[in-house]
Amino acid sequence: MYEELGHDGFVPITVALDRAEDARPFIERANATHPSLVDSDHRVAELYHISNVPTMIWIDERGRICRPHDAQFGTDTFASFTGKLSAPYLDLLRAWVRDGSGAMSGDEVRRHSPAPTRETQLARAERALAWHLHQAGRGEAAERHFRRAGELAPLDWTIRRGSLPLLGENPFGPAFFELAKQGRTEYAMESVTPTRAPAQS
Amino acid sequence: MMLTLIDGERRHAIGAQLAGSQVQVDAADVEAALGWKLAREGLCRGSVCIPVRDRASLVSDGGLDLEALAALLDRPLALDTEERAAALGERAEDRAAALATLEAPDFTLPDLSGRLHTLSDHRGKKVLLIAYASW
Numbered sequence: 160m161y162e163e164l165g166h167d168g169f170v171p172i173t174v175a176l177d178r179a180e181d182a183r184p185f186i187e188r189a190n191a192t193h194p195s196l197v198d199s200d201h202r203v204a205e206l207y208h209i210s211n212v213p214t215m216i217w218i219d220e221r222g223r224i225c226r227p228h229d230a231q232f233g234t235d236t237f238a239s240f241t242g243k244l245s246a247p248y249l250d251l252l253r254a255w256v257r258d259g260s261g262a263m264s265g266d267e268v269r270r271h272s273p274a275p276t277r278e279t280q281l282a283r284a285e286r287a288l289a290w291h292l293h294q295a296g297r298g299e300a301a302e303r304h305f306r307r308a309g310e311l312a313p314l315d316w317t318i319r320r321g322s323l324p325l326l327g328e329n330p331f332g333p334a335f336f337e338l339a340k341q342g343r344t345e346y347a348m349e350s351v352t353p354t355r356a357p358a359q360s
Numbered sequence: 361m362m363l364t365l366i367d368g369e370r371r372h373a374i375g376a377q378l379a380g381s382q383v384q385v386d387a388a389d390v391e392a393a394l395g396w397k398l399a400r401e402g403l404c405r406g407s408v409c410i411p412v413r414d415r416a417s418l419v420s421d422g423g424l425d426l427e428a429l430a431a432l433l434d435r436p437l438a439l440d441t442e443e444r445a446a447a448l449g450e451r452a453e454d455r456a457a458a459l460a461t462l463e464a465p466d467f468t469l470p471d472l473s474g475r476l477h478t479l480s481d482h483r484g485k486k487v488l489l490i491a492y493a494s495w
Contacts, residue, residue: 171488172479179472181494186472194477196469198491202369206465208455209491218464218487222480225462228491256486265462272459275452281436284449287366288438291445300443307438320495330495 161193168220169256172196174203176212176317181324200290201317205283208275210315215248217255217262225262226255227272282312286322293325302326363426365393366447376444377423383441384423394448396433398424403432464489 161171172194175182179197186195203209207216209228217226229248255261263271289304305322312318323330363376363385372393375386391397394405398419401409410432412418418428426446430437436449458465464487468478479487 167485169486169488170482171490172477172482173490173492174469176491176493177495183472185492185494194471196471196477198467198469200369202467202469203489203491205368205450205455206467207489207491208459213490213492216464216489216491218479218489220484220486222464222483223462224459224464252488268462269460275450275455277436277452280449280452280455281438284436284438284447287449288440288445288447291364291366291371291447292440292443295445297443300440304438304440317493321493324495 161191164253164256170194174198176201176204176209176321178324201283201286201321204317208273208279210273210279210312210317212317215252217252219259219262224268227263227268229271278311279315282308282315282318285311286318289322290325361444364445366445367394368450376426377421378441379420381441383426383439383446384420385426385429387419387422387424390424390429396429403429 161169170193171191173186173189173191174196175185176198178199182197186197189195198204207228214228215226216224216228219225251261285304285308289301289308292298292301292304305318305326309315309319309322320330361376361378362373363383365372365374365385370393372389374389374393377384387398396403396405398404398412399409402411403409403418412432414428418425418432426439427437430448433448434451436451437446438449439446464479466478466480468476470476479489
């Protein structure tokens, strides 16, 4: 995609909400020439108020958000699970890079941006404390705060699912499917671009 | 004892004392870390002062009660007294106001080799910011 769209006026930046060792295989496999960053502290999740991944945000030449985060996929690997197809979104992206179309007005961006609340902000503080304790080798204490963060923000998958590897649980195992049953309301994040896959026959 | 106080990207070591379930933090360390100082007008940083109605619940023996301090600043606080660690979150209103400007929040993060990249270095280009994870 980067190669196709050219490097002059466009750059994708990927941010992995992961430990470096968890992100490494993905980044090495992609062998990308664009910035491929690691955000173990969930700094970008805090700043952009992101509650699930993958998500994409458009930022224009002046550094302004012109399409808010939108749960989208670059491939159709998970289409049967998520019900989303990548092609319509990628077409939209190509058009934006080419001629700027598809950028939203400020009011539209604001309307589609979920608002932080006291609970989500406290959850992020609990997650920051948990991550600090985890790094300090205080596993039990870290677990308490990861769980507290998840209780405060039950629909935030960056916290709930993102904590599973740190709790020694399989993010693709039973704990995840339990989570998916409880929190699968619109994939926890609004889809701005309608890219629903047709119902499976 | 010392308490680790996490404030966004910064981590501060702050002198602290435990009093039951309460944590009294050193006022000078708080000022050095957060910029807030107790003055006659209230809790002040630069020219901004927050009135302190109940001074007794905030101050004792020169220390500041951490939970009372966070409540005055209206900031979320995650606290673990046993572990002597705490994290101050950002007010929902502040984050909402920052996002409402549409200015993309700037950040600096490492790649796998440890090289730092800053979003605003790409000003002048269209940026597709993609957040993803292994999980």
